[in-house]
Amino acid sequence: MSIARICSRAACHKSAVSTLTYVYADSTCVLGPLATYAEPHCYDLCADHADRLTAPNGWEVIRLAPDPAAAGPSSDDLEALANAVREAARPLPRQEPGTGGPGAPVEIARRRHLRMLQDPGANTSEG
Numbered sequence: 001m002s003i004a005r006i007c008s009r010a011a012c013h014k015s016a017v018s019t020l021t022y023v024y025a026d027s028t029c030v031l032g033p034l035a036t037y038a039e040p041h042c043y044d045l046c047a048d049h050a051d052r053l054t055a056p057n058g059w060e061v062i063r064l065a066p067d068p069a070a071a072g073p074s075s076d077d078l079e080a081l082a083n084a085v086r087e088a089a090r091p092l093p094r095q096e097p098g099t100g101g102p103g104a105p106v107e108i109a110r111r112r113h114l115r116m117l118q119d120p121g122a123n124t125s126e127g
Contacts, residue, residue, distance in 0.1 A: 016045060031063050
């Protein structure tokens with residue numbers, strides 16, 4: 001569950017879309033795309049407050065336009081997700097006793113994501 005970040009301005013409850021950072025050494029305000037993580041010395045702003053942002057006297061405002069290609073998932077992300085789903089859906093090869101190596105458990109039953117394993121070293125005969 002992810003928590004939506006809201007605007008840092010008082011009494012504003014809109015979703016944040018930009019992050020404001022002050023660079024005091026250069027007397028500069030940098031307004032860019034919403035940062036990946038909330039930082040303690042940065043301010044998240046909604047679209048309205050980001051558009052109306054003004055800098056203190058003598059300060060410069062640098063507005064970094066968001067990269068539209070970086071906004072959505074890349075083809076690499078989608079391919080990795082598809083590969084993970086395929087891998088999770090692939091059934092495990094059923095092992096015969098003694099083929100998984102010494103001491104390897106053997107799958108004897110499966111129901112959805114649950115597997116029943118048998119310890120090959122356990123004595124299964126009663127006597």
